[in-house]
Amino acid sequence: MKKLCIINRIHEEGVVAVLRGENWQQVVQLSEEAIVGGIKVIEITMTVPHALKAIEELANRYSWNHPDSSQNAIIGVGTVLDPETARQAMLSGAEFVVSPTLNPDTIMLCNRYRVPIMPGVMTIHDIQSALDLGVDVVKLFPGSQFRPGMIKDIKGPLPHANVMPTGGVNVENLGDWIKAGAFAVGIGSDLTKEAIETGNYTLVRAKADQYVKAFKQARK
Numbered sequence: 001m002k003k004l005c006i007i008n009r010i011h012e013e014g015v016v017a018v019l020r021g022e023n024w025q026q027v028v029q030l031s032e033e034a035i036v037g038g039i040k041v042i043e044i045t046m047t048v049p050h051a052l053k054a055i056e057e058l059a060n061r062y063s064w065n066h067p068d069s070s071q072n073a074i075i076g077v078g079t080v081l082d083p084e085t086a087r088q089a090m091l092s093g094a095e096f097v098v099s100p101t102l103n104p105d106t107i108m109l110c111n112r113y114r115v116p117i118m119p120g121v122m123t124i125h126d127i128q129s130a131l132d133l134g135v136d137v138v139k140l141f142p143g144s145q146f147r148p149g150m151i152k153d154i155k156g157p158l159p160h161a162n163v164m165p166t167g168g169v170n171v172e173n174l175g176d177w178i179k180a181g182a183f184a185v186g187i188g189s190d191l192t193k194e195a196i197e198t199g200n201y202t203l204v205r206a207k208a209d210q211y212v213k214a215f216k217q218a219r220k
Contacts, residue, residue, distance in 0.1 A: 002004045002114065002185050003114040003115065003116055005064070005065070006064055006074060006095055006096060006116055007039075007116050007136050007137065009040075009064055009074060009194045010014075010017070010041050010074065010096070010116070010137070010183075010184050011162075011183055011184055013039070013040045013041050013074075013184070013186045013188060014178065014185065014215040014219060015039050015040075015041065015165070015174075015185060015208075015211050015212060015215050016041045016042075016043055016076075016166070016184055016185065016187065017031070017034045017039045017041065017042050017043065017047065017182065017187055017190065017191055017208070018033070018043045018045060018078055018098075018166060018186045018187060018188045018191075019031055019042060019043065019044055019048075019191075020047055020048055020189070020192075021043050021048055021192075021196065022049075022190075022196075023048070023049055023050070024048055024049060024050040024051060024053045024054035024057075025054075025111055025121060026196075027044055027048050027051070027054045028054050028058060029201050030055070030195065030196075030201060030204055031044070031058055031075075031121060031180045031196070031205075033201050033202060033204035033205040033208070034191065034205070034208045035062065035073045035207065035208075036205050036208075037188075037205035037207065037208025037211075037212070038208050038209055038211075038212035039076045039191075039208045039211060039212060040072060040073045040074060040075065041048075041073070041076070041184075041220055042058065042062075042073060042075050042076065042152055043076045043077065043078040043098055043132075043186070044058070044075065044076070044078065044094075045077075045078040045079040045097075046077060046079045046080060046081075046085055046089070047076065047079050051084055051089075052078070052088060052089060052092040053092075055075060055077055055089060055092045055094050055190045056092040056093050058073075058075045058093070059075045059093025059095075059195035060093065062074075062075055064091065064095055074095050074096065075093060075094060075095055076094050076095055076096035076097065076098060076116075077089035077092075077094040077096075077097055077098065078097075078098040078099075079098070079099070079100060080097050080098065080099045080105075080106060081099065081101070081103070082103065082105070083103075083105045083106045083107060083108070083109035084116040086106050086109055086115075086117075087109060087113075088109055090113060090115055094115075095115070095116075096115060096116040096117070096118065097110050097115055097116070097117045097118070098117075098118045098119075098120075098139060098166075098186075099117070099118070099119045099139075100120040100139075100141060101119065101120050102119045102120065102121060102126050102129060102130055103119065104133055106119070107119060107130070107133045107134065108133070108137060111133075111134050113148055114139065116136060117135060117163050118135070118137045118138060118139045118164060119135060119138060119139060120138075120139045120140075120141035120166075121138045121139065121141070122140070122141070122145075124154065124157060124158065126138070127154060127158055127161050128158065131158070131160075131161065136162060136163055137162040137163075137183055137184075138161060138162065138163055138164070139164050139165075139166050139186065140154075140164065140165040140166065141165075141166050141167055142161050142166070142167035142168060143166050143167040143168040143169055143177075143185075143186075144163035144167045144168025145168070146165065146168075148165075148173065148176040148179075148180035148182075149180060150165075150180075151163055151165075151177070151181040151182055152180060152181065154182060157199075162183040163181070164182060164183050164185060164186060165177050165182055165185055165186065166185070166186025166188065167186070167188060168191075168214050169185045169186065169187055169188075170187075170190045171190075171207075171210050171211060171214050174187075174211065174214045174215060174218065175214055175215075175217065175218035176218075178215060178219055179218055185215075187211055190207075191204060191207050191208065191209075191211070194202055194207075196209075207216075
């Protein structure tokens with residue numbers, strides 16, 4: 001039940017912040033600003049030095065079903081390349097797992113512990129393989145290599161596939177992806193680039209607010 005609740009919540013929120021940084025403390029700060037700005041689904045990538053510390057810190061502070069809206073957020077892990085990393089992240093508090101590729105062993109482990117797994121795919125074959133392995137949502141990656149119409153192309157033969165484009169999604173085209181049928185969207189460097197360059201992390205809060213408003217407008 002918890003797994004399905006988290007998947008449904010990701011769909012309802014619609015925007016996943018994919019966060020990278022120079023160190024885990026910086027990523028925690030970026031996450032806090034994104035959450036205040038309205039993005040309630042946070043993906044901490046394993047490319048961040050000591051990323052598990054960031055996941056643990058945030059998981060201890062936020063919960064996907066916390067009654068206090070300011071403490072209500074879903075913390076997950078991204079750029080997971082193998083099942084060992086997925087399990088470490090789960091034990092640190094990650095509520096969902098995202099990977100850049102389709103790794104059957106990682107999917108099997110996540111299914112064993114009833115944790116949502118969103119593997120990276122690029123082809124219809126990839127997506128069917130993911131569905132055969134019991135995946136609920138696939139990550140179309142890199143999204144910058146596709147157009148929003150790709151969602152319709154996928155749903156022709158695979159209407160039951162839930163697709164989350166990640167990479168290349170911005171405030172301007174987010175609406176096109178949602179209207180095309182995207183399950184949710186992953187937002188990367190566009191959310192944090194200016195804040196990291198200037199050291200003004202509150203810019204993430206403002207940018208997050210723009211993304212949330214764009215999503216709500218498109219989902220109407």
